[in-house]
Amino acid sequence: MIRVVLPPHLRTLAKVGKEVRLALDGEATQRAVIDALEAAYPMLRGTIRDHTTRRRRPFVRFYACAQDLSHEPPDAPLPEAVATGAEPLVILGALAGG
Amino acid sequence: MISAGVTPAGTLATLGEDHGMGGVRVLVGTRKGAFVLTADGKRERWEVSGPHFAGWEIYHLKGSPVDPDRLYASQSSSWFGQLVQRSNDGGRTWEPMGNEFVYDGVTGTHQWYDGTPHPWEFARVWHLEPSLTDPDVVYAGVEDAALFRSADGARTWRELPGLRGHGSGPSWQPGAGGMCLHTILLDRVHPERIFIAISSAGAFRSDDAGASWRPINRGLRSEQIPNPTAEVGHCVHRIAMHASRPDVLFMQKHWDVMRSDDGGESWREVSGDLPSDFGFPIDVHAHEPETVYVVPIKSDSEHFPPDGRLCVYRTRTGGHEWEPLTRGLPQSHCYVNVLRDAMAVDSLDPCGVYFGTTGGQVYASADAGDSWAPIVRDLPAVLSVEVQTLP
Numbered sequence: 001m002i003r004v005v006l007p008p009h010l011r012t013l014a015k016v017g018k019e020v021r022l023a024l025d026g027e028a029t030q031r032a033v034i035d036a037l038e039a040a041y042p043m044l045r046g047t048i049r050d051h052t053t054r055r056r057r058p059f060v061r062f063y064a065c066a067q068d069l070s071h072e073p074p075d076a077p078l079p080e081a082v083a084t085g086a087e088p089l090v091i092l093g094a095l096a097g098g
Numbered sequence: 099m100i101s102a103g104v105t106p107a108g109t110l111a112t113l114g115e116d117h118g119m120g121g122v123r124v125l126v127g128t129r130k131g132a133f134v135l136t137a138d139g140k141r142e143r144w145e146v147s148g149p150h151f152a153g154w155e156i157y158h159l160k161g162s163p164v165d166p167d168r169l170y171a172s173q174s175s176s177w178f179g180q181l182v183q184r185s186n187d188g189g190r191t192w193e194p195m196g197n198e199f200v201y202d203g204v205t206g207t208h209q210w211y212d213g214t215p216h217p218w219e220f221a222r223v224w225h226l227e228p229s230l231t232d233p234d235v236v237y238a239g240v241e242d243a244a245l246f247r248s249a250d251g252a253r254t255w256r257e258l259p260g261l262r263g264h265g266s267g268p269s270w271q272p273g274a275g276g277m278c279l280h281t282i283l284l285d286r287v288h289p290e291r292i293f294i295a296i297s298s299a300g301a302f303r304s305d306d307a308g309a310s311w312r313p314i315n316r317g318l319r320s321e322q323i324p325n326p327t328a329e330v331g332h333c334v335h336r337i338a339m340h341a342s343r344p345d346v347l348f349m350q351k352h353w354d355v356m357r358s359d360d361g362g363e364s365w366r367e368v369s370g371d372l373p374s375d376f377g378f379p380i381d382v383h384a385h386e387p388e389t390v391y392v393v394p395i396k397s398d399s400e401h402f403p404p405d406g407r408l409c410v411y412r413t414r415t416g417g418h419e420w421e422p423l424t425r426g427l428p429q430s431h432c433y434v435n436v437l438r439d440a441m442a443v444d445s446l447d448p449c450g451v452y453f454g455t456t457g458g459q460v461y462a463s464a465d466a467g468d469s470w471a472p473i474v475r476d477l478p479a480v481l482s483v484e485v486q487t488l489p
Contacts, residue, residue: 009153009178013194043194047178051198059177093177 002033002078003088010048010091014041019088028083030062031074048091063090122444123188123486124452125169126460127156130478132171134189137473141450141464144473150192151183158225158439158482159189165233166486170252172223172238180222182238182252195252199223199240202259208242209271218242218262225439225482227282231289237308239279243270243296245308258308261294266313266330273298273333273352280438281337285344293347293362298333301349303362314362318351336438338380340387348390348417350380350438355392357417368417373404379441383466384449388416391443391451391467393436402433410453412467426470427461434459439482446487454480 131149210216229235333352369375383389434457
């Protein structure tokens with residue numbers, strides 16, 4: 001199981017706690033995790049990545065294992081600790097605005 | 099017997115002998131959530147619920163004229179984009195609906211601030227306008243300017259591409275607040291007719307339910323653009339109509355208050371003796387089609403009331419002659435703004451008038467503007483105010 005930590009606004013929207021667990025069929029990548037997340041929680045579609053371009057929204061960031069993975073290619077493998085569920089993939093809103 | 103009807107503001111109203119017996123529900127969109135304010139027909143004691151969608155920008159909420167419990171809300175954030183929420187119980191509970199706004203066909207370009215071509219990019223929904231006849235049909239005015247329509251209660255959205263594609267679209271240019279389609283007026287007398295307004299392209303009309311469009315800006319004069327009388331390019335801030343006279347339109351332009359008596363074919367200025375004809379909202383009294391309200395703002399470089407005195411101005415003659423309405427409003431040190439979608443009227447008798455400020459106050463008048471009192475004083479900056487008159 002992949003563990004995903006959501007930012008507070010998206011927890012409220014999806015009516016979930018801080019962390020959700022997702023089962024993936026294939027390799028653990030950003031794209032696979034977001035696909036699974038949106039399938040489980042359709043109300044999150046469009047909030048993390050653009051509907052059309054599928055690109056990460058500019059003020060959303062992906063962290064895991066003390067690394068900023070935001071600029072990694074969406075099909076790059078996630079760290080082993082994320083793939084095994086030892087560590088969560090953290091999705092958070094960037095520090096921006098006032 | 100209570101019968102339901104629709105007011106000029108598109109709200110549900112009780113008619114005839116039932117005037118004054120219903121209640122009102124004021125829907126307030128703010129920078130940090132939505133609030134629902136309710137009162138009985140006296141409009142003296144208010145219940146406040148919210149914030150709904152705390153922390154999100156709520157550009158607009160509006161109820162269906164045919165089902166007052168059906169509400170739609172535009173929820174957005176710079177971080178997480180656009181959501182559309184729907185309530186089927188008058189705002190007690192909400193459900194996220196479809197949020198996929200995809201421009202039809204080849205996206206094309208409009209002019210950027212520097213005059214270069216810029217691709218159309220969806221930013222947010224500024225205004226939601228439910229159908230006058232079908233609670234599942236709702237229109238969305240968006241930035242970058244386009245009109246979308248849903249026929250399934252906001253689950254899915256399709257652009258009405260005839261507006262952007264009518265010919266002048268590539269020349270449209272955003273105003274300082276973005277290139278937003280902020281006004282949608284539906285016409286009960288001519289059901290196929292729709293009016294919209296865009297900052298800063300101008301006003302447009304469709305006579306075939308949104309399939310085709312043409313600009314309706316003849317008579318507008320904007321000294322800030324290269325050709326002051328151009329067919330498009332005017333910064334229209336808001337348009338209002340009375341449901342019983344849909345050919346008569348009132349417009350608050352960037353500068354100038356305007357009037358059309360022919361469905362927008364031509365406009366003439368009715369600013370008259372206003373202390374400033376810059377402003378954002380404009381609305382029409384529910385029962386007096388020649389009574390109109392505006393909130394003069396000092397200038398486009400100082401977005402606050404003249405002399406720090408917050409005044410609503412009312413004409414009872416369809417323009418030219420305006421009277422200040424100040425009783426209950428702050429008359430010193432007041433430097434708030436009232437945004438374009440932040441004024442509404444109910445259809446009780448006397449007509450109630452409501453507006454919200456960027457300082458977080460929502461003021462109400464239960465006597466057609468003669469006197470005012472704040473319902474709430476300390477909300478986040480108010481982006482929009484709508485009112486439903488309930489049976």
